[in-house]
Amino acid sequence: xxxxxxxxxxxLARLGRLYLDGGRVGDRRILPESWVRESTQLxxxxxxxxxxxxSWGYRAGWWIVxxxxxxxxxxxxxxxxxxxxxxPQHDAVFVRNGTGRGxxxxxxxxxxxxxxxxxxxxPRSTELAEIG
Numbered sequence: 568x569x570x571x572x573x574x575x576x577x578x579l580a581r582l583g584r585l586y587l588d589g590g591r592v593g594d595r596r597i598l599p600e601s602w603v604r605e606s607t608q609l610x611x612x613x614x615x616x617x618x619x620x621x622s623w624g625y626r627a628g629w630w631i632v633x634x635x636x637x638x639x640x641x642x643x644x645x646x647x648x649x650x651x652x653x654x655p656q657h658d659a660v661f662v663r664n665g666t667g668r669g670x671x672x673x674x675x676x677x678x679x680x681x682x683x684x685x686x687x688x689x690p691r692s693t694e695l696a697e698i699g
Contacts, residue, residue, distance in 0.1 A: 576662045583651045583660035586629075586641070602627075607641040607653070609633060621674045632677055640681060644673055652677060657684035 574582075585591075586607055590598030606627035624631035624639075632640040637656035644650055648665035661680045668676070 576664050579649070579651045579662045579664075580660050582643075583653045583662065587653050587655060587658070587660055607631065607639075609639050621677075630673075630677075632681075634681075640677070640684075642677060642680070648676075650676055650680070652680040654681060654684040657687055659684040659687055 585597060586603055589600045590596060590603040591600075607629050609624055609631055622633060624633070628643055629641045630644055632642065634640060634656065640652065640654045640656070642650055642652040648663065648668040650661065650663040652661040652663075653659070654661075661683065663676065671679075
């Protein structure tokens with residue numbers, strides 16, 4: 568393999584969840600919280616790059632996607648259309664394994680993930696208990 572790593576979708580989802588949960592799995596600390604925060608959040612020191620019609624930040628393997636109405640989302644983007652997309656504001660992780668991008672750009676995929684995240688019930692709300 569020339570770069571990256573190979574993993575199943577469920578393992579990539581676990582990686583996204585690990586970062587969403589600030590480096591913890593249950594009661595166990597796996598990664599320092601400061602590392603998770605510094606590698607996935609925007610800061611004044613991080614310059615945004617224009618790419619695919621959007622301003623993105625990049626740190627430690629994560630593309631940081633600013634959102635006007637909440638914390639930034641972040642994602643890992645593979646060479647052949649794989650994604651681990653994390654939306655802290657919506658408590659959601661999306662994974663896409665693919666052999667290509669299907670004619671879509673990285674911006675298109677991240678907008679789809681955000682669109683879906685906005686429509687999920689908040690798992691911390693009572694709404695979910697009423698649905699389930």
